[in-house]
Amino acid sequence: MSSNLEKLDLVPPDKVKGFFGSYYPPPELASHFINNKLEEIYSVKRVHIIVNPFAGKKNGNKIANLISQELQELKIDSITYTTEYANHAEKIVSDISFETGDSLMSVGGDGTISEIITGLLKRKDSSSDSVPLSIVPSGSGNSQANDMEVADYLDAMQRMTVGNLRKMDVGKVTFMVDGKEQIRYSHNLVGWGLGVDANILAEKMRFLGPIRYDLGSLMSIIRGKVRKAKCYIDGHLIDSSFILLLIQNTKTGGDRLTLAPMAHVDDGKMDLGIIYHISRFQVLKLFNQLKASGSHVWNPNVEYYRFKNLVIETDEPTAINVDGENLGTTPLEVNVVPSAIKVFH
Numbered sequence: 263m264s265s266n267l268e269k270l271d272l273v274p275p276d277k278v279k280g281f282f283g284s285y286y287p288p289p290e291l292a293s294h295f296i297n298n299k300l301e302e303i304y305s306v307k308r309v310h311i312i313v314n315p316f317a318g319k320k321n322g323n324k325i326a327n328l329i330s331q332e333l334q335e336l337k338i339d340s341i342t343y344t345t346e347y348a349n350h351a352e353k354i355v356s357d358i359s360f361e362t363g364d365s366l367m368s369v370g371g372d373g374t375i376s377e378i379i380t381g382l383l384k385r386k387d388s389s390s391d392s393v394p395l396s397i398v399p400s401g402s403g404n405s406q407a408n409d410m411e412v413a414d415y416l417d418a419m420q421r422m423t424v425g426n427l428r429k430m431d432v433g434k435v436t437f438m439v440d441g442k443e444q445i446r447y448s449h450n451l452v453g454w455g456l457g458v459d460a461n462i463l464a465e466k467m468r469f470l471g472p473i474r475y476d477l478g479s480l481m482s483i484i485r486g487k488v489r490k491a492k493c494y495i496d497g498h499l500i501d502s503s504f505i506l507l508l509i510q511n512t513k514t515g516g517d518r519l520t521l522a523p524m525a526h527v528d529d530g531k532m533d534l535g536i537i538y539h540i541s542r543f544q545v546l547k548l549f550n551q552l553k554a555s556g557s558h559v560w561n562p563n564v565e566y567y568r569f570k571n572l573v574i575e576t577d578e579p580t581a582i583n584v585d586g587e588n589l590g591t592t593p594l595e596v597n598v599v600p601s602a603i604k605v606f607h
């Protein structure tokens with residue numbers, strides 16, 4: 263499969279003067295949706311609330327209780343499901359008997375949404391065409407909710423009862439776990455390289471709280487692991503040594519980092535950021551620019567592409583991250599599925 267290679271040539275704006283000299287201001291954030299056409303207005307009759315009680319501040323059950331009480335007052339039925347193990351949400355969604363007027367609600371983080379849409383899109387029926395998803399942020403990473411500007415559960419409920427739907431792209435991600443091919447649908451990001459190293463380190467330092475993410479990143483930068491890979495972007499091969507490859511559907515990722523400020527979730531493509539082999543000092547500079555709300559995009563050491571199909575091949579299996587979870591290893595393939603799910607907006 264080969265089509266035109268879409269590379270984003272970004273022109274930096276004029277520098278602005280600050281206390282410590284002049285610097286490039288962060289880019290303007292792209293709109294989450296570019297298709298302004300209202301998909302439909304949905305009348306919700308029953309809500310399947312799927313709660314990850316371990317996510318984020320571990321208050322998912324409390325929030326789900328409040329939601330079902332409020333829904334009762336609105337004369338909307340609800341069923342609450344609590345996840346007990348990894349991938350349980352996927353299993354729950356695959357077993358639901360959907361009826362007209364049903365909707366799904368995710369009470370968790372980006373990983374919970376990822377499991378729910380995977381369960382929905384793997385079903386043999388066409389439920390993903392009809393059953394919309396409501397997103398309640400209660401995870402440690404809430405990138406999708408952040409980008410959609412969903413403030414809290416009340417905001418999510420209000421959107422659901424108003425019923426305005428938008429369609430969203432997702433990525434069909436094929437990767438390996440213990441020599442077996444696995445499929446996960448991604449709504450947020452797919453990472454390979456430095457970002458994954460940082461996440462794996464951070465997970466080992468959970469006791470440190472949110473600072474573990476910065477510390478994990480810094481330690482990974484100092485270690486400076488560089489990997490050779492073959493990266494095929496819509497069939498065009500880049501055979502090189504990389505610090506990282508980062509695929510984004512949403513603009514933000516991780517702990518509210520603006521990784522891909524230009525990304526839209528409904529343009530039929532995903533954004534890819536590439537950092538080739540550069541010095542640790544240059545990576546550190548990039549990391550600081552990233553922390554300063556996204557001005558890393560002007561750094562000449564970052565390349566941006568948009569694609570429909572992406573393949574990463576490595577000599578040795580290397581770790582990948584899908585929507586914040588370290589799920590498996592390369593070889594990796596991502597196929598964009600345009601307008602795959604409906605969300606309340």
Ligand SMILES: [Mg+2]
Pocket residue numbers: 431510511525526527528529530531532533
């Ligand atoms: Mg996109």
